[in-house]
Amino acid sequence: MTPPHQLQRLLEIRWVNFREIGLFEKPSDAHTSHLTPVPTGPEGSSHLYRIELAAGASKRFFLRVRSDIQFYAPIFVWQPEAFQANQTLRYNWYFLAFGALAALTLYNFSLFVFTRDRTYLYYSFYAFSIIIYQLCMTGLGHHYLWSQSQWLQQNGMLLGVNLSFMSGALFFREFLNLKAYPRWMLWSCNAVIAYWFVSLVLLLLFEWAAPSGVYNALGTCVLAVGGTVILLYWGNVSARYYAMGWAALLFFTMATLMMVAGHLPYSETAEYGQMVGFVSEMLLLSVALAERINRERRQHAAEQSKNLLLQMEINRERENTIEAQQQVLRMEQEAKQELEMRVLERTETLEQVMSKLRAVNDEMARMSVTDALTQAYNRRHFDQVLQEEIARASRTRQPLGLIMLDIDHFKQFNDRYGHTLGDECLRQVSDTLTKVVTRSTDLVARYGGGVCGVVAGR
Numbered sequence: 001m002t003p004p005h006q007l008q009r010l011l012e013i014r015w016v017n018f019r020e021i022g023l024f025e026k027p028s029d030a031h032t033s034h035l036t037p038v039p040t041g042p043e044g045s046s047h048l049y050r051i052e053l054a055a056g057a058s059k060r061f062f063l064r065v066r067s068d069i070q071f072y073a074p075i076f077v078w079q080p081e082a083f084q085a086n087q088t089l090r091y092n093w094y095f096l097a098f099g100a101l102a103a104l105t106l107y108n109f110s111l112f113v114f115t116r117d118r119t120y121l122y123y124s125f126y127a128f129s130i131i132i133y134q135l136c137m138t139g140l141g142h143h144y145l146w147s148q149s150q151w152l153q154q155n156g157m158l159l160g161v162n163l164s165f166m167s168g169a170l171f172f173r174e175f176l177n178l179k180a181y182p183r184w185m186l187w188s189c190n191a192v193i194a195y196w197f198v199s200l201v202l203l204l205l206f207e208w209a210a211p212s213g214v215y216n217a218l219g220t221c222v223l224a225v226g227g228t229v230i231l232l233y234w235g236n237v238s239a240r241y242y243a244m245g246w247a248a249l250l251f252f253t254m255a256t257l258m259m260v261a262g263h264l265p266y267s268e269t270a271e272y273g274q275m276v277g278f279v280s281e282m283l284l285l286s287v288a289l290a291e292r293i294n295r296e297r298r299q300h301a302a303e304q305s306k307n308l309l310l311q312m313e314i315n316r317e318r319e320n321t322i323e324a325q326q327q328v329l330r331m332e333q334e335a336k337q338e339l340e341m342r343v344l345e346r347t348e349t350l351e352q353v354m355s356k357l358r359a360v361n362d363e364m365a366r367m368s369v370t371d372a373l374t375q376a377y378n379r380r381h382f383d384q385v386l387q388e389e390i391a392r393a394s395r396t397r398q399p400l401g402l403i404m405l406d407i408d409h410f411k412q413f414n415d416r417y418g419h420t421l422g423d424e425c426l427r428q429v430s431d432t433l434t435k436v437v438t439r440s441t442d443l444v445a446r447y448g449g450g451v452c453g454v455v456a457g458r
Helices: 080-115 118-138 140-145 150-175 183-206 213-233 237-260 268-317 321-368 379-396 410-417 419-436
Strands: 006-013 020-026 047-054 060-066 075-078 401-406 443-448 451-456
Touching: 006 080, 075 080, 080 118, 080 268, 080 321, 118 140, 118 150, 118 268, 140 150, 150 183, 150 213, 150 237, 150 268, 183 213, 213 237, 237 268, 268 321, 379 443, 379 451, 410 419, 419 443, 419 451
Parallel strands: none
Antiparallel strands: 006 047, 006 075, 020 060, 401 451, 443 451
């Protein structure tokens, strides 16, 4: 129990890719150099430490970290309730973005299975690598997926970086058809792929990473920009879509790398912007793949028509004009039917993916306004509805009922019988209120702790 006039705070370090990390408190006694470890806070996607401080007092803390890669350590000090609210918002955004990336990955991998076009395979590989990288950047992978794997805890970030740049270079080479251009461009791309592949092998075998990894990543981004500009100048149609997809991502990626390297201060815009850039890039590249298929089909159809015309001329010379015309008609019908079937097949697949996304979005919307313990509405939704009802009552001059219920002696009950019975008590109270308050215009919510609220509209 926190003593009276004692403040509780959570110190958050929003970066998890350390070899070691610890927060220590230096006692106020000036004659001792002993440092006391600060207890950790609740588990999450960041490093959290509980700090208790008497009102008007001050304490000195020392943060010790060790990392094999360049890093940054944004530090936040939260009230516990504010931290939970902020984490909920962050998690909602992360799950939405990861859901979109996962859907695009599965969709394009299914296209590879059916078409055997390697571009779709490299796209899927690139999207999967981005997911691994972002899971490490956000800390979600460390907390939810590989919390029991020490190797991934320590090397997951480097694994995501190496995979992302290597797969991105493979996709760049295949999607923009570098084989059709001067050899030096293809060799340059292959050199980038070889570098990141060697880095990946060294990481997997020896857990070794280049000290200049951040600057090598920046250099790769610069090369990608230069190659895209050159291909745009040479009239590569796919390069236009690639440039549009890369614009926002490249800006935020370079900002993030500069932030990690210490050349820019920490910014939440850069932190979340890179995820936005990845999602928008993958969407635009998916559109670009579809456009390239259509363009290749048109080219193929044009070549096919040209060959057919030539065949008709040959057949006309051989006095087989009628048979050649029938053959052309039959081939055109078959091509049209095949095209319609493939378009229908991909449309159905896209509809299934969108349906799943809508279901995920609906569930996330429900969870964002629901208290996880009591399944009643949460405080955030309660405050929003209350503001709307106050505005409506003020506008219509109608009465408005507001009931706030604080469970008597709940803290003592909770301390005496344990959190399990305390949680059950909260659920029973919430269920009872829900059964009693039955009007569709009324709202029952858990306000926080042992406090519940009821908004009774007109």
